[in-house]
Amino acid sequence: MDSITKEQEVTPTWQSVLGLLGWIVLCFTAAGVGSSFTVPQIDSWYADLEKPSFNPPNWIFGPVWSTLYLMMAVAVWLVWKNAGWTNAPHSLGMWCFQLLLNTTWSVIFFGLENPKLAAVEITALWISILITIVAFWRHDRVAALLLVPYLLWVSFAAVLNFWIAALN
Numbered sequence: 001m002d003s004i005t006k007e008q009e010v011t012p013t014w015q016s017v018l019g020l021l022g023w024i025v026l027c028f029t030a031a032g033v034g035s036s037f038t039v040p041q042i043d044s045w046y047a048d049l050e051k052p053s054f055n056p057p058n059w060i061f062g063p064v065w066s067t068l069y070l071m072m073a074v075a076v077w078l079v080w081k082n083a084g085w086t087n088a089p090h091s092l093g094m095w096c097f098q099l100l101l102n103t104t105w106s107v108i109f110f111g112l113e114n115p116k117l118a119a120v121e122i123t124a125l126w127i128s129i130l131i132t133i134v135a136f137w138r139h140d141r142v143a144a145l146l147l148v149p150y151l152l153w154v155s156f157a158a159v160l161n162f163w164i165a166a167l168n
Helices: 006-010 014-042 058-082 089-111 115-137 141-146 148-167
Strands: none
Touching (some): 089 115
């Protein structure tokens, strides 16, 4: 029988803290890559596109995405900490795949200036986030719930993407 005290249960280990920092760095590195394609286009190509009336102001995207990336990092950290790669390879792999798709969307939409192809890609992103939520649910329900706002925002972004593709 394991003799872990209550204090040991709630005190994070350095490995756990470093793991959280690693996931945060990974998320914000992906955000930085995506942003490197997005920011230069905001005042040029993107500014000239026709957009639907419900298009939010540009300033809202930074704070929303920063919050979502932090929530994504905490979610994956919880699964990694509680299940690890050995017990949750599919779940953690799906999370990594959706992060890759997340970054790829910015490359396609802004870098390639292709809203139609981005609409196809964001559909794959949406599906991968949903699969990740279902996979995380089996390991840590809080982690799964932390991804729900991300799915909702990507749902909104998809609708916006489809409208922009249709209008242009």
